[in-house]
Amino acid sequence: MSRRPTSTYRLQLTPGFGFAEVAGIAGYLRDLGVSHVYLSPVLEAAPGSRHGYDVTDHSRIREAFGGASGFREMAQTLAAHDLGVVVDIVPNHMNTENPAFWSVLKDGPDSPYAAWFDIAWDEDGKVALPVLGDDTEPVVDGDVLRYHEHAYPHPGHYRLVDWRQGPGYRRFFDVSTLIGLRVEDPAVLFATHEVIFWLLDEGLVDGLRVDHPDGLADPRGYLERLRARTGEKTWTVVEKILIGPERLPADWPCDGTTGYEVLNRVNGLFVDPAGGEALVRLFTELTGQPADYRRVMLESKREVLELFFRPEVERLAASAGCPPDAVRELLAAMPVYRAYVVPGEPPPPESVEIVELAAASCSAAVAPLVHEVLYGSAETITRFQQACGPVMAKGVEDTALYRWFPLACLNEVGGEPDVFGTSVAEFHEFCAGMLPYTMTTLSTHDTKRSEDVRARLSVLSELPEEWADAVAQWSAAVSFDPHLDYLAWQNLMAAWPISAERFADYLLKAAREAKTRISWVAPDPVYEEGLRTFAEAAVRLPIGKFTERIEPYAMANSLGAKLVQLMMPGVPDVYQGNEKSDFSLVDPDNRRPVGFPAEPATPWDAAKLLVTRQALRLRRRLGGGAAYLPLEADGPAAGHAVAFARGEDGHGLPRAVAVATRLPVRLARTGWGGTSLSLPPGTWRDLLTGARHTGRVPLAHLLGQYPVALLERHDL
Template sequence: MLKKIIPYLSDIGISDMYASPYFKAREGSLHGYDIVDHNTLNLEVGTEEEYHGMIQELWKYGMGQILDIVPNHMCITSKENAWWMDVLENGPGSLYADFFDIDWEPVKIELKNKVLIPVLGNQYGLVLERQELQLVFESGDFFLYYHQYKFPIRPKTYRDILQHRIHELKNHLPPEDPHLNELLSIITALNHLPSYTEKDPEKIAERYREKEIIKKRLWNLYSENHGIKTFIDENVNIFNGVTGKPESFNFLDNLLNQQIYRLSQWSVATEEINYRRFFDINDLAAIRMENPLVFRETHKLIFKLIREGMVTGLRVDHPDGLYNPSEYFQRLQKNCFLYKRLDRPGYVTDTSDREAEILRQYNELLSKNSQRKAFYIIGEKIFIKGEKMPEDWPVFGTTGYVFLNFLNGIFVETTNAKIFDDIYARFIRSKLNFQNIVYEKKKLIMELVMSSEVNTLGHYLNQLSEKNRHTRDFTLNSLTNAIKEAIAFFPIYRTYIKPSEVTERDRRYIEIAVSKAKRKTPAMNESVFDFLKDVLLLKYPENFKDADQREWLDFVMKFQQVTGPVTAKGLEDTTFYIYNRLASLNEVGGSPERFGTPMETFHGQNIERSKFWPHTFIATSTHDTKRSEDVRARINVLSEIPDEWREHLTRWRRLNKKNVVIVEGQTVPDPNEEYLLYQTLIGAWPVEPITGPEYEMFKKRIEDYMVKALREAKVNTSWINPNANYENILMSFIEAILNTTRRNKFLKDFQAFQKQISHYGIYNSLSQTLLKITSPGIPEFYQGTELWDFSLVDPDNRRPVDYSIRIKMLEELKRSEQEMLLSELAKELTINKDNGKIKLYLIYKALNYRKANREIFERGDYSPLEAMGEKAMNVCSFVRQFGNSMALVVAPRFFTRLIQQPERLPFGKEVWKDSVIIVPHEETEKKYRNIFTGEIVATVSYKDATILYLSEIFAHFPVALLEKII
């Protein structure tokens, strides 16, 4: 299929394919972020031959490939993760022990030199006595299986299995029996294995060597002698116990107590997990990318692909989780520079000399420009409220969430904020304060799902306090609470403090957080917060030793790794499912308390991006967005018509009251959930009528989404403790209100209103698509969004895309271009806009124009254009200019004010009245061609200004990209 998709992507103007991770992931992975081997291709995605075929096809069309990479974590619940399996077998003495961020001396003394693994579906004792834990012997190794999970048995403890009933075996075999003696020799060898806590390199090497020899000997013995095989098999069966006889599981219990891991119930172990996770996902363990060896071992394949020209750019997933992100990016750029040049002709033959020469060139470039960027790299970084990119990150930008939220915001009617506050408060019978919710939910996250990380920080800070007589009296509890309060008020995801370097930016954020924490908890001694602030700002006491300074710095670095996940979980994955005033604003990197974006702010952001980050990604939908761009475009329409929204909400509540169930005095769904459901239905409703299986599938999508939304909100149900009864009642409510019987007055009323909203939402979507394509930055298109896409949060937005429909539509558009006037085609597409072909046409025309005029959009200036007239507030317009080349962009908004009757088209003087855009004075008597319609519009002079009439610009198409031709 790729051989058809790649030409299609090239035809619509795509320059680079942006690929999610395709290195070896957990079996059955749906996204590729749960990597088990960084240096092997994922065969479930495709073979190496198929991969090379894809690359050849990309090269054929002059396309590149941006690859998403995962430097922060690995999946640890797959037996295919050889590094993690080695750690579980060899503990702190493993060759890979330092690859993972494990605390081998955690707070809980019972976990010293162990790893807590929370994978059990019930309490350990119950799981054990139900025989869900099974000991097995495979090819010389003993393993423990728990359903699909596989855990190695520590080699030295093999003796416990092999020695059991050994006297019985001796009684059955003569003392001189060679097989018996070999077994006894193996047991002796096991007894002499160096300890798994041994750190001496020679002892570690000895243990690795000897244990493998022992395994081979044991397997040979097992394979050659039936008596020994029977003996081992019977012992394995004995260790696995007998259901109904609790005492029979003592053998396996004792064996497991000696292992390097301790298995526990997944839902109750959050306070004691002693490996750093990716957010709160137990299956994903953080790796220590600050370790040069880890960096080298995880990037071998990446650099090979870069060297061979197969990968032309990198998207780095979650750099905020790294110990030192700037150091990582600098190391990454340095190596990309090196590997891109290693195979070039003209270098000396010796590899080490070649590397030295290339790195000398790189250092010379850095001395001239410290921000030298050798390779196209972007980082998945989320900003909050005016936060800037760290200055020392050698990247081209981010994945585009800042642009997404500012762009989305200009389609929200900001003047209606207070009206929506009232509508929302009256419907849910409560007045919510966004910042209060953020504070409360960040605290909740630290108490429920990330308590181990916070408790570890508390104990670490307590150790630091003991080093000084002025701080040693602080209690562990007070220090831990101070950390929680400061993180709860942290205004950004994380700071980027490095050794002996605290920027003014980071200082300000830390002082804000600590100051607010102080005011929130007046009962706590202020000096506790002052101590925390001093530590975070690296204000070392006088005469502090170097070792003590390193400990302070290490605490700060680890603190920084915690604030990001807590913020993400508390804000994006909790608060955004509770504060539902206008759900389209609840987006990654967004600030829902701000009701939209002023136009001047949008232009200001674009100007700044054109100067400092002209090659950053700008996006409208990604695999992580809470709603697709087209869903948001619909919901935004509600901001324009608050009175109608209020009226319909009131009517829908009354019509659906009979479907609400009261359980223990609580309504199901609660008003806030009902409010979210109505917005979700408005945004996700199919654009064209569906029936039968398709309608049932849509209902299932809504049900699945609402269950996820409620669990994320953690109010009436949650992932850790699902309330099945509540969720089932909610499903019944959704089923009832979406019932297609004639008696369902709600559905009839809803569909009529939704159709109206959808009409305006389509125009919103077209405008935001054009603005993305033409604004400063590199426009990114998520799979399938060339047509209308009404997907919700993952996994809904990761459904397969039918490219055959898109390929066919593009072919039809190309034929129509040849057979019709562009103006006629443009109007016909607008009339039939529901099928989505109009969006594909816009993308196809605008991207190819951009491709043919790259300098205008990649290097050109950006200037906002002023509008005048009755509809001046209904357009966003700007000019992109490079030299004598110029393109004008005009995108309407607030369509409910332009066309009161949904069936009307937003064209002509009757709609746009006397409204105009003002173009630069030097453009007097100039003509422009609309690339979508082929029509020519000319400037005229009006009151000392040079103008273009919007009624002429929008004669046959809802948006305009105007190319200067004279």
């Protein structure tokens, strides 16, 4: 029988770290306090894949991990340690090199798998494959057509076209090797989920993480069919990225999101809004970029629409009967990943408002399109919904966030880099509206940098002048590209110590994503060599002196964010290795192997491991869905604390209290003074220090040993 998690621990499976290795750390994870192990995709994927989102066969568990028998043995070992399993599933797409698509390429619309894929057949019943890149001629080898590393059935109902043209099928973002699945067709859904359903039926899996629901034709309908098959007791969260005040649609039958909106709000608690103006000024002086982020974001979205999404735009324009320019204009103006309009239903008022506000910033040519995407044909409504996400992902996450970065810890998935800080009152209000079993997180396999890199960067919001002086000194010694250097200094300091090779690899990806000098499709060997030379010179500078200077404050931010995330409403996830300090950058850097057990090597490690272990164990004792009660400190430094109580006993009294320090630099200048916190009735034991407290407690005393406190009622 499935059970809901009290916490999860995300593990990235690879050919070198499979089911047997997961089973081998069961004792460690149980001791840490997690209730469920959360696995990256487990189905058969492209050979050598280190992420698993490129599924090739939905009928098999990946052999490189140990296959079906290995999964069962792992699950049984975990169960013996009172640990459940959550798996990551990928309903939106699969790798193009799979038997089903091979059948489609061979037999065209007559293939029994033709309904699996979202294909735009041409007049001859063929599908365009964008692979041609030079003068090399395809070669027929028996019943196979070969072109470089590609192989296709011969003869076949397809045509090879230039790789820049775009495919004749819906894909994942701009990745032509990942073809969109039509899980809106119940037969396709069940065929592509048969192993997942078997794992649930056998009791080997308790929960599901659904990848990229925004790509689906009908996310709500998919989740309804999924829940009807898996049952109410299967915990299900969706990788839905919410922007600003946006909330998960109430009619989506799932337990919540994977937590990016939580990440950004927790991160904001430790950013000082007073430093925003100075940091933006420094950024514009160093880079020449405008101070207006929204302008950069709009320009970035327009660029990627032209670069990557011509087939999607043209297909949508033909469906809507509107010019492609109008389609591009409205898609660029959309502020969210989806507007949640369902064909055949009146559009929700929130959806109408989103689209109309976007259109208000566009030319009059967009007006007819607005009506079509809200009230038009099913194809137009669906195509528009499916196009919004890729444009946001490529235009914002993979372009604008690499162009506009006054404070890079704000440049996260779903984040708004021009919004400096979250107040305690705003945070409590957000928590009051959270779903009880939504996932919370600070780091994932897709975050732009780890939580502890962000903890260091957050300190800069309290020291903008000192930071500007340090950057001036480093820039005078080494410089390369004004569009990139300031991002380099932030990440070099915050990820310190880091090798020249890791740092150069990060900068190369950042430059390609920014697309100001090079890109993934337009390399420049001279620039790239210069970038590596810059990285090698930069790591030889005394960057560590600044990192050491801010380390006590960064550690306070790290422990505070960790405690808040682990104890706030929802189901907390710990990304592999982040129970101790971790200074990783964007993937693939953050998917490097993790050593287990996580032995502490520094005081930061030891403190973070202690906080994580005690909080997760307490969450298991509290159970899921515990009540949340904001607590307010009283005194001159009250704004430097965030505190709340969790759970209720039989008399309605809280069972746990979490307290975290925020904005530690300013606090160090003034001290806590007479600031205190009135604890709920009872005797309270600090699980980090063993100290006991009751009544009104001075924060200087409560937070004297650690910048955080985790209290449990001792008189229960």
